[in-house]
Amino acid sequence: MIEAIFEAVRGKRKQAVRQRNEQYWECVQALAESAEVDADFLVELMDALGKSEADLSKDVAKNTERRPYQTELVRLQGIQQTIPRLTQDVDKAQKALSDAVQKYQPAIDVAATALRAAQNEILQIPNLEDRLTETIDPSLIERRNTLTAQRMEIASKLRPLDADRVTCEQYCRAYTDSLERLNRQRRESSHIDFAARTEINQKLAQAKINESSSSKRLRTINAEISELQSQLSGVDAQLESLRLEMIAS
Numbered sequence: 001m002i003e004a005i006f007e008a009v010r011g012k013r014k015q016a017v018r019q020r021n022e023q024y025w026e027c028v029q030a031l032a033e034s035a036e037v038d039a040d041f042l043v044e045l046m047d048a049l050g051k052s053e054a055d056l057s058k059d060v061a062k063n064t065e066r067r068p069y070q071t072e073l074v075r076l077q078g079i080q081q082t083i084p085r086l087t088q089d090v091d092k093a094q095k096a097l098s099d100a101v102q103k104y105q106p107a108i109d110v111a112a113t114a115l116r117a118a119q120n121e122i123l124q125i126p127n128l129e130d131r132l133t134e135t136i137d138p139s140l141i142e143r144r145n146t147l148t149a150q151r152m153e154i155a156s157k158l159r160p161l162d163a164d165r166v167t168c169e170q171y172c173r174a175y176t177d178s179l180e181r182l183n184r185q186r187r188e189s190s191h192i193d194f195a196a197r198t199e200i201n202q203k204l205a206q207a208k209i210n211e212s213s214s215s216k217r218l219r220t221i222n223a224e225i226s227e228l229q230s231q232l233s234g235v236d237a238q239l240e241s242l243r244l245e246m247i248a249s
Contacts, residue, residue, distance in 0.1 A: 020048050032063040151235045168218045175211035
């Protein structure tokens with residue numbers, strides 16, 4: 001009989017401690033959320049649980065630290081709930097794609113077969129053109145050789161000009177950078193002596209001359225390249241016209 005009473009007392013004490021502990025953590029959460037808490041009731045709970053002010057401060061700080069993680073967890077759990085629907089959408093789209101492929105595959109196969117056949121047929125064009133040119137008026141071949149030689153000559157002039165243009169563009173960029181740097185130095189030269197400012201001005205004048213000369217040279221090169229490219233296009237047009245004439249003859 002006495003043992004049963006003791007057991008009942010122990011159970012009620014455990015239940016009371018558990019209840020006070022839950023109430024304490026509810027107060028901690030409320031403080032972390034900046035909500036109002038009954039101070040007297042909280043003190044009673046702390047005394048019953050053996051909690052100090054330092055313990056309370058530490059518990060509130062931990063709860064506050066946990067809140068961003070809890071918020072992010074709730075957000076991610078919401079995303080997790082959408083996974084079955086998204087999976088279903090993907091499966092539905094894949095089925096629609098598979099159905100479409102099955103529907104149009106015969107037409108695709110027919111078109112692909114026709115394309116391969118056409119590609120194989122046109123492989124004979126160069127051979128036929130060569131045979132036609134073998135039996136034409138020799139004067140047409142002579143004209144083709146002349147135009148081909150002209151084209152090679154123009155191309156040989158273009159190659160070094162292209163290289164010169166690249167080099168000249170590099171010089172122009174370097175001189176432009178030098179001008180910007182020297183102009184900046186001159187603006188900031190009020191605190192330096194006369195000799196240093198004079199040297200900067202001399203360098204600036206020379207840089208302007210160099211930049212102007214390089215820009216002029218670049219314009220000349222571009223004009224020459226443009227003229228040669230125009231000539232090259234003209235020769236190419238004549239060669240193409242002659243090729244068609246040779247085939248038709």
